[in-house]
Amino acid sequence: MGQKKQRLAEAEGQQNPPDTAQTSSPKEPRLGTLSTLGLQRSIYFSSPKDHPVRLGPEFFDQPAVPLARAFLGQVLVRRLADGTELRGRIVETEAYLGPEDEAAHSRGGRQTPRNRGMFMKPGTLYVYIIYGMYFCMNVSSQGNGACVLLRALEPLGGLEIMRQLRRTLRKGTVSRALKDRELCSGPSKLCQALAIDKSFDQRDLAQDEAIWLEPGPLGPSGLAVVAAARVGIGQAGEWVQKPLRFYIRGSPWVSVMDKVAEQDTQA
């Protein structure tokens, strides 16, 4: 319990980050991340003319579980029509394994117009509508019908824009200002905050001009990662319990913490 308060306190302390919509923190030099990641630039990074560093197709070409882990710590960037860049560090993901995974939309090999993105090349976005009013964003991985759901971000830049987007897209009328921790702490919240809708379905995260992934200051290595059961999958038999949700331990930005899983992962 005190632990939670401490996390909250830490979060508040980390808040007020300069709301630098277009720049990354000077304390977090991007150089060095490549070696931290243990990746080779020539393989994992491409450098389109206007993006100095973005994760290329090879990054996404791995099975869902390692890809879900690899996403942690990386920075999702969304460029709006006016050029504003919104940034968030990925802190929580879920892996969906494909036909054999009873909780996946591709279970049993089902392929429909809606979930086509799941079967497209790794890095393809699969954005769908849930509960008639929210969006969820997945990224196709290696493996037919397998993908990774992005569940939560630590907002890094463009917080005020995110707040506006969340405010205007939320139902209801006049509402209080959202705290930073409420901006991207859920799969549909992050879609709202980054203005991601159905029009992003089947786009290529490795190529698109409006959305891409940059290597994070820390990358996934060196992070303590918790593996927990996925959220919100009711009837999927044994698949309900499988530890296919991954989040950064201690991060106050995740949507749901799982204390039991954290203890199990501790060892």
Place this chain on the structure above:
DNA sequence: GACCCGATTGTCT
């Protein structure tokens, strides 16, 4: 067509 359900969120108690 008709019907049912959902990888969620926000509000109220």
Place this chain on the structure above:
DNA sequence: GACAATCGGGTCA
């Protein structure tokens, strides 16, 4: 913690 909101997509007749 319980529950309503809201509608696209999947399934079945």
